[in-house]
Amino acid sequence: MTQTDDTIKGCCTPSRGENASAKNGRVLRVSSDNLSKDAVFIPGGKGLVGTRVAGIPNDGETPLRKVNLKPFRMSPTVVTNAQFAVFIKDTGYVTEADRFGWSFVFWSEVPERIGATHAVQGIEWWRRVDGANWQNINGPDTMDESYHPDHPVVHVSWNDAKAYAAWAGGRLPTEAEWEHAARGGRGDVTFPWGEDQPDDISNFPCNIWQGQFPDKNSKADGFATTAPVDSFEPNGFGLFNMAGNVWEWTNDTYTIKSLKKGVKARLADMKGFRLSKGGSFLCHKSYCYRYRIAARSGSSPDSTTTHQGFRVVWNSTP
Numbered sequence: 001m002t003q004t005d006d007t008i009k010g011c012c013t014p015s016r017g018e019n020a021s022a023k024n025g026r027v028l029r030v031s032s033d034n035l036s037k038d039a040v041f042i043p044g045g046k047g048l049v050g051t052r053v054a055g056i057p058n059d060g061e062t063p064l065r066k067v068n069l070k071p072f073r074m075s076p077t078v079v080t081n082a083q084f085a086v087f088i089k090d091t092g093y094v095t096e097a098d099r100f101g102w103s104f105v106f107w108s109e110v111p112e113r114i115g116a117t118h119a120v121q122g123i124e125w126w127r128r129v130d131g132a133n134w135q136n137i138n139g140p141d142t143m144d145e146s147y148h149p150d151h152p153v154v155h156v157s158w159n160d161a162k163a164y165a166a167w168a169g170g171r172l173p174t175e176a177e178w179e180h181a182a183r184g185g186r187g188d189v190t191f192p193w194g195e196d197q198p199d200d201i202s203n204f205p206c207n208i209w210q211g212q213f214p215d216k217n218s219k220a221d222g223f224a225t226t227a228p229v230d231s232f233e234p235n236g237f238g239l240f241n242m243a244g245n246v247w248e249w250t251n252d253t254y255t256i257k258s259l260k261k262g263v264k265a266r267l268a269d270m271k272g273f274r275l276s277k278g279g280s281f282l283c284h285k286s287y288c289y290r291y292r293i294a295a296r297s298g299s300s301p302d303s304t305t306t307h308q309g310f311r312v313v314w315n316s317t318p
Contacts, residue, residue: 014104014120014123014126014299014303014305015273015299015300015303016100016104016300016302016303016304035083035168035169035170035312036073036075036168036169036170036312036314038075038076039073039074039075039076039312039313039314040073040074040075040076040181040237040238040239041071041073041316042071042072042073042074042177042180042181042237042313042316043071044068044069044070044071044072045068045069046066046067046068046069047066047067047068047069047176047177047179047180047183048064048065048066048067048179048180048183048187048188049064049065049066049067049175049176049179049180049294050062050063050064050065050179050294051064051188051190051292051293051294052064052188054294055289055290055292055294055295056289056290056295058256058258058260058262058263059256059295059296060255060256060257060258060296061294061295061296062294064188064294067176067180069176069177069180070315071316072173072177072313072314072315072316073313073314073315073316074173074177074181074237074239074311074312074313074314075311075312075313076230076234076238076239076240077152077229077230077239077240077241077311078152078153078229078241078245078246078248078309078310078311079152079153079161079164079309079310079311079312080149080150080151080152080153080229081134081135081147081148081149081150081151081152081153082149082150083153084134084153084156084164085149087164087167087168090167091163091167093160093163093164093167095133095134095155095156095157095160095304096157096159096160096302096304097132097133097134097155097156097157097304098133100302101130101131102128102129102130102131102132103128103129103132103133103155103304103305103306104120104126104127104128104129104132104303104304104305104306105117105126105127105129105132105137105138105139105305105306106125106126106127106214106225106282106306106307107119107124107125107126107127107214108125108214108217109137109138109146109224109225109306110127110129110138110139111138111139111142114129114139114140117129125214126305132155132306133155134153134154134155134156135147137154137155137306138306146225148226148228150228150229150230151226151227151228151229152226152229152245152246152309153309154226154246154304154305154306154307154308154309155304155305155306155308156249156304156308156309156310157301157302157303157304158172158249158274158301158302158303159301159302160304161249161309161310162249162251164310164312165310165312168312169314170312170313170314171251171312171313171314172249172250172251172310172312172313173250173251173311173313174250174251174252175250175252175275175277175296177313178248178250178277178278179277179293179294181237181239181242182235182239182242182243182277182278182293183235183236183293184235184236184237184239184242185236185237186235186236189293190292190293190294191205191206191243191291191292191293192206192235192236192239192242192243192293193205193233193235197285198285198291200218200220201220204220204221204222204232205232205233205243206221206232206241206243206244206245206291207221207223207226207227207231207232207241207244207245207281208221208243208244208279208280208281208282208283208284208291209281209282209283209284210284211284212286213282213284213286213287213288214282214287223281224281225281225306225307226245226246226281226306226307227241227245227281229241229245231245232244241278242278242293243278243279243291243292243293244278244279244280244281244283244291245278245280245281245309246278246280246281246307246308246309247276247277247278247279247280247297247305247307247308247309248276248277248278248309248310248311249274249275249276249308249309249310250274250275250276250277252274252275253272253273253274253275254270254273254274254275254296254297254298254299255267255275270298272300272301273298273299273300273301274298274299274300274301275296275297275298276296276297276298276299276308277293277295277296277297278291278295279291279292279295280307280308281307282307
């Protein structure tokens with residue numbers, strides 16, 4: 001299944017739409033010894049980026065190309081709530097969701113007690129919820145019901161992720177590094193595990209949507225929202241959830257090389273947007289076929305949602 005129009009469906013990463021982010025001040029850097037001790041070594045050399053046949057043709061997925069990469073180390077999972085809590089305690093950092101006072105929450109996860117919320121035009125399943133943040137994931141006073149130490153930290157912006165990575169002595173991966181790591185040594189494959197397509201009935205290699213998006217989620221894979229970061233089988237490099245669960249910020253700017261007027265018009269409103277990879281628990285082939293390695297999404301660097309996380313990489317030598 002492919003999408004052929006120039007209008008890319010925006011279920012993935014709604015953007016905050018603010019013109020500027022509040023400044024947070026200096027973030028202290030700590031020794032990366034403890035934070036990177038479990039990092040997975042990713043060999044350098046020739047890495048693959050992109051795909052021969054795009055699942056979403058106007059999203060910059062093609063062509064398949066080779067890039068030269070230096071070896072690096074990558075955290076086997078995305079950053080957890082527990083890990084992020086250590087960062088907050090150590091630095092006093094205040095996330096952008098906290099400073100702006102709100103974040104995006106998927107409609108079905110907003111508790112009724114919160115009352116009316118503002119929907120995002122055109123993608124009404126995303127709701128602006130005052131008081132939603134990395135601890136109170138679904139809105140004010142929801143920590144007890146939605147926060148789990150071993151789940152991905154969410155409601156973190158690109159700016160937040162970059163601050164954490166610097167504190168950890170690392171950085172965010174490039175798109176090329178992320179794709180090379182996601183392939184797990186398998187070469188030109190669609191998914192981190194190979195070519196076997198997930199479905200709604202019996203094949204659940206990752207945490208994505210099952211059912212009719214956005215109204216009915218059967219939760220056949222066992223999860224309505226995020227899963228523990230080490231759920232499902234790791235890929236060939238030992239990396240967990242390189243597809244599904246949460247989108248992962250990269251260090252790259254979201255760009256597409258295209259001469260099409262529709263694509264250029266869309267990109268004109270996305271200047272400075274940052275690239276995310278991997279898809280999330282809200283992806284489904286019928287609507288957002290972005291849990292493939294080559295798939296891409298972009299949002300403003302201050303945007304935060306319930307399905308956006310990140311992992312860290314460190315420079316390395318063999």
